[in-house]
Amino acid sequence: MELQDRGKMHECQEKQLAGICRKLLDEGKGDVILAYAGGEIENSTIPLFIRGCGEIERLKYDEYCYPNLAKYLLENKGKTGIVAKPCDARAIAMYIAENQLARENVYIIGMECNGMKNMDGSLAPGCCECSVHVPPLFDVLVKCNGEVVEREQYTNTGAPAGYEDDAVFNAVTGESGNAGDDNGVNEDKPLEDKSLERFKKELDKCILCFACRQACYGCYCPVCFMDRTMPAWISTDPGMGAKMVYHLGRAMHLAGRCVECGACERVCPSGVKIRYLIKEINSFCKDVYGYRAGMNPGEYPVLAAFNKDDKEIGFLRSE
Amino acid sequence: MKCAVVPREKFKSAVGLLIDGYVAAIPVKENGVLEYKKMDGKAGEKDLAGLAAYAVDCDELPYKSPKEFLFPQVEELMVFDNDSCTAVEKDTRDKIAVVGVKPCDLNALKVLLTVFFQGKYKDDNVTGRRENIMLIGTGCAKKKPGCFCDERGINKNFSSECDIFIEKPVDENDSFRFYSFTVGGDDVLDRLVTGGFGSYSDYEPACGQREGNGCEKEELVIEAEETELFDTADWEGISERCLGCGICTYICPTCHCFDFRDALAGNKTIRYRCWDSCMYPKFTLHASGHNPRASKKERFRQRVLHKYVYVKKNFGYVACTGCGRCIRSCPAGMNIRNVVREISGIRV
Known part of the structure; x- marks a missing residue:
């Protein structure tokens, strides 16, 4: 995928996010929504706690949304909405499996994700070899093309919920799943140096x-x-x-x-x-x-x- | 105070002469991380002068501050057993030349030395090390993302808080200028001039004259009393994003809290001092189990007020020089500059 397409992709997702957050607050489904805002420093984002419609204006979603948000869920903030990339959604699923979090207390806005970047523009660690592009757990999914899918609709289409179906994903994005890893480690390859x-x-x-x-x-x-x-x-x-x-x-x-x-x-x-x-x-x-x-x-x-x-x-x- | 002019072509050998006889601590980039490395190998093996000259020229800030040369992360103090107790001899063999220290860090070291030397307690370990260190300062060409030294009243182009300050040429026809501010620095400049690497010129105080960054005034300060801020500021909201990882305190050039620990080594016990961090749950934890700073709200309040209120009250300086390391490194985007602005009533 070309870089400018990526930018456009996040723009679409950001627009949808704002709508979803507004709806959540209006319907009273979340006391607080964990999302991203632009950082002071160029090419960075910071966690944003949305508690009122005014804060939605600060919302940002671009290729630098690397901070981890799901850990704040453990602080028991009541009914919480969260913008979740696949890794964040996996953390939430793990918290639920480990009895740290009640499913009904969290509303997950899943983001289809192609990897985030470091401040210097390189692919972030973890994203380099990531093979999960659709969150395995979500209430509503914002796809790369900006399409918004409810959980029920998504399972109805029969698509696997986020498992490493790279073939399906690549058909959508036209990109190979493994972007290569400049750290010299690749999940699927045997480890070269175990010394x-x-x-x-x-x-x-x-x-x-x-x-x-x-x-x-x-x-x-x-x-x-x-x-x-x-x-x-x-x-x-x-x-x-x-x-x-x-x-x-x-x-x-x-x-x-x-x-x-x-x-x-x-x-x-x-x-x-x-x-x-x-x-x-x-x-x-x-x-x-x-x-x-x-x-x-x-x-x-x-x-x-x-x-x-x-x-x-x-x-x-x-x- | 002296000033020597060193022509471009003699710059590298002049820097070589500066660090001659010292273990040079030079910022070196490895795997994308710029860090001070002690070059204690034989001088011939590496192009030390070249590395040092590069470090002076380099316009980046090492990820850790140079405070570790004065105040190491771990320091053994004494060894004892049932019958005896001996103080650990201070390691004074190495004379270290720290090369390419930027004005923010130089000012931070000044704060550290003040804290360890001018207060009620004098710390010979820290101040003793200063005598064995030659600080070679250099200016910053441009502000990095997150830097706010100008708001903290620090001139990024010049500082006299060092032994030697090297000023880079402003244009192609200009030369390097080496300023000395201590007796040790004067000696080195003498050697430099007698060695034919440069010539003395009238001392020209560069601060403010050479495109200072309009920083003579400390804008970013907290005027309010501690009592006004302790309970009234929304510390819970301010610290909500903080993960408590403490990386801000480790890389901060002025953070100086420490802890004493004992470690068993055979049948002896070593008592040592190591860095502590107010971001940690163990910080100031009482033996009773009570912790006066039980959550991140209290811990973050301690960090901000210590830097901007307590040190200033006790020693006269604000313990933040605007190097921006904590802002750049924070995984949750905490920004001390914005926090100070917020609580001092200046809206961002």
């Missing part, structure tokens, strides 16, 4: 600021194990040992729970690219248990479910 050296090289850059944890959809424990003091699990000395405990611990906690939004890499101030580790565990869950986080809110979380037919190869992957 300890690579891991250490990435960890070397880490300053243990925990920003990735705060930005992550999957990290919502009231008290993170890293924040426990009695006893303390690690020292705050950013040595290799503490960094390994943190990153491996986080990866294990995210096993089968990462919705591939890329927020961890986007927020990292020192460019630590550790997502490959979590992706590896994600693809393990997909291969062994056929599970992908946030694709179906009715599905039991993979590590909370027991099935006697499960393969017993364990985490070490030794058959």
Whole structure:
């Protein structure tokens, strides 16, 4: 898809969004709507909390809508509407599956998405290799061409609700699903470098600021194990040992729970690219248990479910 | 205070002479991230002078501030066991030359030094390090997105809060100007001139004369008293977007809160000091379990009021220099400039 088409696509979607938000407020379906507004800095957007019609004028939807909105849902703001890209919708589905959120309290405005951009115009991390372009969960869907589809209508057409049906998607947009990944990691390709050296090289850059944890959809424990003091699990000395405990611990906690939004890499101030580790565990869950986080809110979380037919190869992957 | 004029063709070797005998900390771009790197290898192995000259010329701000050279993220203080306790010797072997520090960061380091030196408590660890550091400053050609140094009364083109300030040529016929502001800086300039890399000229205070950015006045300040803002400002609404990730405090050039921790190493215990962040749930958590800053509303209020009210009240400076790092890096688009404008009654 040409760049100018992309711009037009978001313009169409933005116009529809404003209408939907106005309707939501009028009908009293949402006390607050989580959406995007233009940022102070060029090529950026910021989260917007719409509580009245006046704020709708600030609404923006363009190719820089990368901030994660779904995490605010955990703050219990009452009936909430949310503008959700596929990764955000997957996070919502995960929250519902993990009993963190009641489905009836959230109205999901799904956005068909072709990937968002970083401030510098490159494809955002997560978007590079994303294969889910239609949110798996929504109440109303705003398609790339600006068409608005209600949930009932959408299922009636028989189209799969957001599963990786790239063939259907590509027929619509005329673009190949995989835009390539300049980080050298591709979800479907086997990992090239699994060495300890690579891991250490990435960890070397880490300053243990925990920003990735705060930005992550999957990290919502009231008290993170890293924040426990009695006893303390690690020292705050950013040595290799503490960094390994943190990153491996986080990866294990995210096993089968990462919705591939890329927020961890986007927020990292020192460019630590550790997502490959979590992706590896994600693809393990997909291969062994056929599970992908946030694709179906009715599905039991993979590590909370027991099935006697499960393969017993364990985490070490030794058959 | 001296000023030496260095012709373009001698610039690189002059910078080489400046950092000679020092471990150079130079902003280097790796994987798209510009960061100060300590070059402690042998000088011959890398083109240090070239890197340093590039850093002076480079018009970008490193993602982390240079505060870590004065106030490292982790610092061991003492080692003890049941019978004995020894203070950890301060590492004074390395003399570090920090190259290409922009005026916002230079002013921020001034605030840090004031906090650690002029208050009720003097911190020898931090101020002692200053003696081993040569700060080589340089100006900014243009404002980056999110920068607001002009509103904070900081001249992006010039600063005297360093040992040596290098002013870039304004046009093709112009030369570089090296200004010195400390005794150490004077010595280096002497070596530079006797070495034939430049010549002394009449000191010309560039501040304000050379296309200053109209920044002599601090516009962005909070006039109100803390008591007026503490409960009246809508802190809940202001902090609603904040994710509490704390990245703003880690990359901030003036944030200086720290914590003491003990770590076991064999049968000894190491007591060390490390950076803390007011954005964290553990910040000022009492042993009883009570936390005076229980939610992000209180934490964000602490961050803003500390920078703009408390430090100013205690030390005379506002602890924000408008470098814009927190604004550019925030994953949720928090903007301290807008918050200050809002609560000080100036509408955006």
